Amino acid sequence: MSSRGRLVALVFAASLAAVVCSALVLGGGSPSAATTATPSFARDVAPIVRETCAGCHQDGGIAPFAFRTERDLASRAPALVAALETKRMPPWPPSSRSPAYVGQAKRTLDTRERETLVRWARSQLVRPGSARRGTPVGKPSAGSLAPQAGETRLELAMPAAYRPSGANGATDDYRCFLLDPKLSSDAFVTSARIAPGASALVHHVILYRIGASAVAQANAVDGRTPGQGWTCFGGPGVGGGTGGSPRGLLDDAGWIAAWAPGWGSDRLRAGTGVALPAGSRIVMQVHYNLLNGRQPDRSSAVLTTVPATTGLTPVQTTLLPAPVELACRRGESGKLCDRTAAVFDQVERFGTDSALVSSGLLLLCGRDAARPVASAVTSCDRPISRPLTIQSVAGHMHLLGRSIRVDLNPGRPDARLLLEIPRWSFHWQASYLLEKPIGVGPGDTLRVTCRHDSGLRRGTPRYVLWGEGTTDEMCLGVVQVTPR
Numbered sequence: 001m002s003s004r005g006r007l008v009a010l011v012f013a014a015s016l017a018a019v020v021c022s023a024l025v026l027g028g029g030s031p032s033a034a035t036t037a038t039p040s041f042a043r044d045v046a047p048i049v050r051e052t053c054a055g056c057h058q059d060g061g062i063a064p065f066a067f068r069t070e071r072d073l074a075s076r077a078p079a080l081v082a083a084l085e086t087k088r089m090p091p092w093p094p095s096s097r098s099p100a101y102v103g104q105a106k107r108t109l110d111t112r113e114r115e116t117l118v119r120w121a122r123s124q125l126v127r128p129g130s131a132r133r134g135t136p137v138g139k140p141s142a143g144s145l146a147p148q149a150g151e152t153r154l155e156l157a158m159p160a161a162y163r164p165s166g167a168n169g170a171t172d173d174y175r176c177f178l179l180d181p182k183l184s185s186d187a188f189v190t191s192a193r194i195a196p197g198a199s200a201l202v203h204h205v206i207l208y209r210i211g212a213s214a215v216a217q218a219n220a221v222d223g224r225t226p227g228q229g230w231t232c233f234g235g236p237g238v239g240g241g242t243g244g245s246p247r248g249l250l251d252d253a254g255w256i257a258a259w260a261p262g263w264g265s266d267r268l269r270a271g272t273g274v275a276l277p278a279g280s281r282i283v284m285q286v287h288y289n290l291l292n293g294r295q296p297d298r299s300s301a302v303l304t305t306v307p308a309t310t311g312l313t314p315v316q317t318t319l320l321p322a323p324v325e326l327a328c329r330r331g332e333s334g335k336l337c338d339r340t341a342a343v344f345d346q347v348e349r350f351g352t353d354s355a356l357v358s359s360g361l362l363l364l365c366g367r368d369a370a371r372p373v374a375s376a377v378t379s380c381d382r383p384i385s386r387p388l389t390i391q392s393v394a395g396h397m398h399l400l401g402r403s404i405r406v407d408l409n410p411g412r413p414d415a416r417l418l419l420e421i422p423r424w425s426f427h428w429q430a431s432y433l434l435e436k437p438i439g440v441g442p443g444d445t446l447r448v449t450c451r452h453d454s455g456l457r458r459g460t461p462r463y464v465l466w467g468e469g470t471t472d473e474m475c476l477g478v479v480q481v482t483p484r
Contacts, residue, residue, distance in 0.1 A: 038123040041070045041135055045120045048113050049073065050138045051106065052090055058139075070135035077124040084109075084118050091428045095420040102269075102433040145191045145265050147304050154181055156282060157300035162228050164201060164288035164297065170349040172203070172469040173288040176232035178210075178222050178281055186308035188273025192257030193265045196286075198297035203287040203470055205299055207256040212279035214239035233350040233468055234357070236283040250382075255317035256282065257301070258478075260396065263430035269391055269437070272482055273312040276305065289470045313482045315391065320406065320448040320477030322380035323361035325372050326464035329454050336462035339372065346467050358465045374463070378475050379449040387441040387484045393419040394431040394478040395448070398470060401426065402451040406477040408440065410447045418446075418479075431478065439484060450475035 039045055049057075049067055057067040067073055073080065083089035092108045094101070109117070147153050156179045164173040196202035210218055218238040221230050230237070239254060256274050257266060268274070276282075286299055306312065328337035336342050346354040362369040365380035395404035401424040408416040419432060440446075452473060454464065464473050 037119070039116045039120045041073075041120065044116050045073070046070075046135070046137050048109070048117060050140055052109060052113070054137055054140050067137050069137060072137075073121070074124040077121040080121040081118055081125070084114055084121070087114075091425070093421045093423070093425065093428050093430070094432060095422050097417055098420050098432075099417065100435040102435055104435075145193050145267055145302075145304070148190075150306050150310070151190060151304040152187075152306070154303040154305050155300070156181065156284070156303065158197075158228070158284065158286075158298050160228060161197070161296035161298040162286075164290060164294055166290050166349075167231075168348050170469070171290045171471065172349070173290060174232050174350070174468060175229045175286050175288070176236050177229040177284045177286070178218050179284055180281055181276065181303075183276060183278045183280070183305075186275070186277045187305040188308060188310065188312045188314070189256055189268075189276050189303050189305055190273045190312075191265075191267040191304045192301060193303075194257060194259035194301045195299065196259060196297070197299045198288075198293075198295050200292045201288045201290070201295065201297060202299060203260075203289045205259040205287075205301075206285045207258070207301060208236045208239070208283040208285065209254045209256055209274070209276060210236065210239040210281040210283055212277065215279070215281050218281060218283065231351075232283075232285055233354055236285055238283070250319045250321070251385075252316045253319050256303070258431075260429040261427045263394075266431055266433075268315055268480075269433060271313055272315050272391065273306065275308070275314045277308075287468065291470065315480050315482055318382075318446075318479045318481055320380065320382055320446055320479060321361055321364075321466070322378045322448050322450060322475040323358065323365055323367060323372075324378060324450075324452065324464060324466040324473040324475055325358075325374045326376065326400065326452055326454045326473065327374035328461045328463060332461040334461040336460060339463045339465075342463040342465055345462075346465065346469075346472070349469060350467070354467065357467070361466055376453065377449070377451050379447055380475075382446045383442075384440045384444040384446065385442060387439070388481040389484045390418065390434065390438045390440060390479055390481055392431050392433040392480040394429070395419060395421055395424075395450075396429065396474055396476040396478060397424055397426070397450055397452070398473050399426055400452045400454060400456045400464065400473050401475075402453045402456075404448070404450045404475070404477075406479070407447045407449070408438065409445055419477075431480070437482075446477070446479065448475060448477035 054067055057063040057065065059066045065072070065076070090108060158177045162175060164175065166173050192207065194205050194207070196205060221238055225231070284299065284301070286297065288297065328334070336345055343355055343358065359369045362372055393406050395406060397404055403422050403424055405420040406418040408418055416438065457464070459471065466472065466474060
């Protein structure tokens with residue numbers, strides 16, 4: 001998070017203190033009531049914080065402050081009480097209408113856990129300074145991502161630190177790094193944990209699988225590009241998905257795993273895995289947001305794998321993009337409010353391929369590419385062409401996003417909601433593994449729907465299009481599927 005974001009969070013916490021303390025005095029929060037059966041920090045509080053909160057509230061994490069010791073929490077007791085009682089924390093973006101997801105209980109708090117944290121935080125308000133300074137919270141356990149029986153741990157990292165830079169004044173840098181997993185036999189990836197190095201700069205990380213037939217091409221691109229890695233907009237620029245066609249790339253994007261703020265660790269469902277043949281390579285694509293600096297980064301990942309002879313069901317990643325067409329607000333003017341000028345601006349920042357994306361998405365989603373219509377709400381339908389089982393769902397937008405949802409067969413009697421995030425936050429993104437996988441086949445349709453708000457835009461007025469830059473926008477559903 002930027003220094004400005006940390007400052008806002010700290011100011012909010014400080015201003016909240018007076019309100020909460022007054023409520024305690026006027027609303028029955030007497031010292032005797034608050035200190036009755038005060039939970040033990042080491043026994044009762046630290047385990048909850050460690051497993052539910054410390055994944056984000058850690059040094060270098062996306063939260064505005066770290067929970068390292070008892071004192072760290074005690075100093076923010078007013079904000080803790082308010083956030084816990086209003087259930088703003090820990091964040092759980094999906095709506096109550098969304099289906100149940102694996103791990104949902106761990107990523108939220110049950111009634112007992114929430115009450116325990118609130119009672120402890122209230123005790124710090126009436127007995128300030130009672131918390132022992134050095135009592136540690138501890139680090140969250142590896143949990144489900146710890147290697148299981150038969151799994152091999154595979155560590156990957158960029159060969160050396162990379163200092164990002166933007167061409168032609170761009171505030172984004174897309175860099176791909178070629179990594180060799182050194183597999184002597186075919187394998188399946190069963191889990192992934194991605195760790196950004198310079199977390200303030202890293203917008204996202206995607207691990208792509210590159211088949212053995214494309215390794216020479218990847219080495220050539222890497223070799224002729226000065227410095228470490230190569231510039232890559234949209235995807236790695238080497239290899240390709242099913243059949244090499246754009247639609248094939250959407251049906252099988254070649255993803256192994258991904259990281260975005262609030263999301264970076266995943267274990268696939270038991271019995272499934274991402275195929276990683278011997279001789280293949282992994283491309284780590286890192287998107288750097290240069291608005292937050294240009295310090296060196298060395299991102300890394302840890303995968304667990306099993307031999308292909310275990311016969312797991314292969315997982316593929318299907319992408320559901322929808323076009324983005326957001327005009328300048330009423331009363332705004334400027335060169336980039338013209339759509340054509342905005343397209344050429346993307347070309348200057350990311351290359352000629354970026355000019356094809358906006359028109360291609362309009363055509364893919366049945367719109368008139370010659371007469372694009374600006375709208376705050378966008379959607380796209382994708383028909384299912386073969387029998388599949390939907391395993392997990394995610395959504396992705398940038399800073400102008402308000403809400404996103406992914407539906408199955410919308411408008412039909414058998415319609416099902418797969419994911420709804422009614423209050424989008426760029427800082428809380430995740431992939432959600434369905435508790436009950438859903439079978440689909442020919443005749444079924446997936447739809448992604450996004451709502452954007454150009455009023456959230458800061459800086460130079462511009463016509464906003466689909467684009468990979470932080471100041472551009474996206475509407476993207478991400479669905480992991482297995483064949484059936």
